[in-house]
Amino acid sequence: MTGEREIEAVEQWFRRRGLPAVVRGRPAQLLVRTAPAVVFIAAWQVLTAVLSAVDGETDADFDRLMESDLFALGYGGLLLGLVVVPALGSWLTARWVRRKLVGRGGTGSAVIVATVFVVVVPALDRIVAGNSIPLGLVTQLAVLTGLFAAAFVGVGSIVGWALRAAFRQLRLLGELTSRVLPLLLLFTVFGFFTTEIWQVGAALPRGRMWLIVGLFAVVAVVFLLAVLKAEVTTLTQSHTAPVGLDKLRETPLAPLLTDGVHAERLPLTKLERANMILVLVLTQVLQTLVLATVMFVFFVVFGIIAVQHSVIKAWVGRDPASGTLFGIQLPIPQELLHVSLFIAAFSGLYFAASTVTDAKYRNAFFDPLADHLAVSLVARDLYLARLPGAPRRAEPAAEH
Incomplete structure (x- = not known):
């Protein structure tokens, strides 16, 4: 593979997989x-x-x-x-x-x-x-x-891949519902009907509520970063094995494949390592956002059906206020939006921790991402070792 078009096709393949740092040419x-x-x-x-x-x-x-x-x-x-x-x-x-x-x-x-x-x-x-x-x-x-x-x-490539991966997980919505939501609902539904959570939600201004949601999000991201950095280190420390080569047969890297091919595992640059960690973290964050959105919508709908305005008034001591979200007026009480936001944020934090620690959730939601990264590492080794014009060695200073 020596043509410029073929090289561009390989580099575009890496970008589409959310790994622009692997590409040695400029976009x-x-x-x-x-x-x-x-x-x-x-x-x-x-x-x-x-x-x-x-x-x-x-x-x-x-x-x-x-x-x-x-x-x-x-x-x-x-x-x-x-x-x-x-x-x-x-x-x-x-x-x-x-x-x-x-x-x-x-x-x-x-x-x-x-x-x-x-x-x-x-x-x-x-x-x-x-x-x-x-x-x-x-x-x-x-x-x-x-x-x-x-x-x-290359931010667009990373975000694009993470979005596609998160939306592909929507096909697992039935599994998500059967595995994650029942346990969450067991705790959150009872909390939803406590007077205290409605009083807190009614007293908090929207800016303070977003700070609480942001705090949950920061805790989740910090936890994911710590765990996923270790996952990337484990993947990159091993030498390239033939696993994943069959998945490259129908890609632009197919001409680089030969029988018994074993490309040398080249050390990752700091940028490549950060790229791979960011892909995993961002994809997990977007998956968590999907779950949190499902929980938010569920409790908003559930609250509209089950909680009358007179009940909200009895809980918070005043008539419910008209709700807004991102500056848009909604025919939903503001107090219900705040309570639903809080429960959704808590549910997202729980899900983020479960996907990388619980064996059942990990198998469904995290292992496919790890397999994606393993195949990408095999492709990277072939690209750097065999593609004309690409560097033969990566920067060794990245390995720690």
């Missing part, structure tokens, strides 16, 4: 690579601006508007669109980007997308929400610059 077509993120952010900004414009100026206005079935239906459709449209648009754009990267095309379309993001979105925001156009232009340009820098260092 090209950065503007094209940022397109999925640009589409996601633009769709989110437009829809949130529309929601903010139609929900009324006060909570009383919103409650009055929600009395209309037509308005409630339309507002619910916008909320659903806020969940679906940015994700769907980003996914479709990502598929288009993969095709264009192979043929080194798509720059013109990416320029149009970036121009719409920087110029048109602030103009729409001015029309819909009355915000300042110059401030919007500066903000959008700063966001685009940040996305460009992230694409240059």
Whole structure:
């Protein structure tokens, strides 16, 4: 394999697996690579601006508007669109980007997308929400610059892989439900009906509640970092074995495979080691976020069905307030949102610890990620040892 296209195909394969640090060449077509993120952010900004414009100026206005079935239906459709449209648009754009990267095309379309993001979105925001156009232009340009820098260092590849891995785990939602949720619900449902948790939720401002959620998240990430660093060390200290070679037969590295091939295990650079740890941690974090979101939605729906406003008033000593989430008005009591957020954050912390310590959860949720990394290490060794133009040795200073 000596052609430039073949080398690019191998490097793109590593990037798609969330390992840009393995690639020795610099990424090209950065503007094209940022397109999925640009589409996601633009769709989110437009829809949130529309929601903010139609929900009324006060909570009383919103409650009055929600009395209309037509308005409630339309507002619910916008909320659903806020969940679906940015994700769907980003996914479709990502598929288009993969095709264009192979043929080194798509720059013109990416320029149009970036121009719409920087110029048109602030103009729409001015029309819909009355915000300042110059401030919007500066903000959008700063966001685009940040996305460009992230694409240059490979953050997009890592996040893209982690998102795909997390969403693939949705196929295990039945297993997730049968293994994780029953034990969680056994404890959390009883806590949900305690007066104290509702009083605390009602007394806390939203900023303080996000600090509590953030504290749970920091504890989970610190725990995952400590455990997964050891996992990466275990994987990289062993020499390459033929395990995983069959999985490379239908990849761009297939021409490098020969009977009985054993590539030398080259020491990882510090950047490669950090890349592999980040892939594992970020994927586990996103899986945890999926579980926490499921718990949050469950308790919001459960609370709407089981807890009347009069009960909330008896628990907290006042009428429930209208709820908001990320600045968007919701027809849900604020107290219910706070209690559900707290329970979801606690559930996420429990799940994060269980996936790397409990044998059952580990087999279902972590072992596939470890197998992915093991195959990637085999491919890396072949790439560095056999691919013309790639360095023969990695930086040995990375091994500790």
